[in-house]
Amino acid sequence: MARILIIAADPVSAAPITDLLVHAGHQPLLPGSAAAHAAPDLVLCVLPATADASKLLAGLRGAAAPPGVPVLALTPQPEPADTSRLAADGYDGYIALPLEPGSFVAEIEAFLPPQPARVQTLLLVDDDAYVLELLGDLLEAQGYRVLRASSGFAALEALAREPVQVVVSDQWMPGMSGTELMAQVQSQYPHTARLILSAQLESGDIARAVGAGIVDAFHSKPWSGVSLHEGLRDAFILARQRAAGG
Numbered sequence: 257m258a259r260i261l262i263i264a265a266d267p268v269s270a271a272p273i274t275d276l277l278v279h280a281g282h283q284p285l286l287p288g289s290a291a292a293h294a295a296p297d298l299v300l301c302v303l304p305a306t307a308d309a310s311k312l313l314a315g316l317r318g319a320a321a322p323p324g325v326p327v328l329a330l331t332p333q334p335e336p337a338d339t340s341r342l343a344a345d346g347y348d349g350y351i352a353l354p355l356e357p358g359s360f361v362a363e364i365e366a367f368l369p370p371q372p373a374r375v376q377t378l379l380l381v382d383d384d385a386y387v388l389e390l391l392g393d394l395l396e397a398q399g400y401r402v403l404r405a406s407s408g409f410a411a412l413e414a415l416a417r418e419p420v421q422v423v424v425s426d427q428w429m430p431g432m433s434g435t436e437l438m439a440q441v442q443s444q445y446p447h448t449a450r451l452i453l454s455a456q457l458e459s460g461d462i463a464r465a466v467g468a469g470i471v472d473a474f475h476s477k478p479w480s481g482v483s484l485h486e487g488l489r490d491a492f493i494l495a496r497q498r499a500a501g502g
Contacts, residue, residue, distance in 0.1 A: 408432030427454035449491035
C-alpha cells in the first residue's frame with residue numbers, strides 16, 4: 257500500500273482518483289484530513305488549465321513533497337512543448353486527463369518506489385476452539401495475517417496490542433456477545449471493518465447492529481468459502497476507505 261497525496265483545487269476532481277486508488281489498495285492523502293500528516297510515497301497534482309505548474313511544485317518541494325518523492329502532473333492532453341515545460345519545472349511525469357480508469361493505477365504505480373508486501377491483518381473471535389483453528393488456518397492459507405481470540409475480552413486485548421483492519425466474530429459467546437464486542441470496537445477503533453459470523457440467522461440483535469452501523473456485514477455458519485472471501489475483500493477495502501477519510 258502506497259501513500260499518495262492528491263493536490264486538487266476542486267475536491268470533485270479528486271473523488272474519482274481517490275476511489276481508484278483505494279480499490280487498488282493504496283491510501284490517498286487529502287489536505288486537511290487526519291491522515292495527511294503522513295509522508296507520501298508519491299504526489300499527484302491536478303493542474304487546472306490556468307495553473308502555474310512551476311509555482312505549485314515549488315510550494316510543494318521541501319514540505320508536502322520532500323526531495324526524492326515523485327510528483328506527477330494530471331493535466332489535459334498536453335502538447336509536446338507542454339510536456340517539456342513540465343519536465344523543466346521539475347515534475348517527474350504526467351498523466352493525461354480525462355482519466356482512463358483501466359490504466360490509471362498502473363500508470364501511477366510505474367512511478368512508485370518498491371513497496372513492501374501489504375499485510376492484511378484480521379482478528380478472528382470465536383469461543384469454539386475447533387472453528388477458531390479451522391477457519392484461522394483457512395484464512396491464513398489465503399494470505400491473511402490472522403490473530404485469534406476466544407472471547408470478546410481477549411479480542412479487545414489483542415486490538416490494544418496490534419493494528420487490525422478487520423474483525424470477524426461469532427455472535428453467541430460467554431461474557432460478551434459478538435454485537436456487544438463490535439459496539440466497543442466501533443467506539444475504540446472506528447476505522448476497523450466489523451463482520452459477524454454466526455449460525456443465528458434470525459437474531460434480532462444482529463439485525464439491529466447491522467442497521468445501526470455497529471456491524472458492517474453478517475455471514476452465516478456454515479460459511480461459504482467464496483462468499484466469505486468476497487466479504488473479506490470488501491471489508492479490507494472498507495477499512496482502507498475509513499482510514500483514508502481520516
